[in-house]
Amino acid sequence: MVLIATEVFGVALAxxxxxxxxxxxxxxxxxxxxxxxxxxxxxxMTMVWRVCTRVEPITQRA
Structure with missing residues (x-):
């Protein structure tokens, strides 16, 4: 996440x-x-953070 954020903000400034x-x-x-x-x-970065931290429910198979 930190590397992606650095790249995105670097591209924005440049x-x-x-x-x-x-x-x-x-x-x-x-x-x-x-x-x-x-x-x-x-x-x-907010959208990427939400996607990366999304927790999928675990379903049990019978």
Whole structure:
């Protein structure tokens, strides 16, 4: 989980920085994009956490 989270947040920060640099949007817009992408990364990590910690009921076979 920690490695996946690190990768997702790293991509979010690098993506915001790269898009702002590519389109010459300035540092303020770059920080805003990094923040928005980080919020999306937090949402993705919440969904991954829920899937990974889901406990399936154990059924007994007769």
């Amino acid at each position: 993506g915001g920085w790269a898009i702002a640099g590519l389109f010459e949007l300035g540092s303020t817009v770059g920080y805003i994009l990094m923040g928005l992408f980080s919020l999306f990364a937090a949402y993705v």
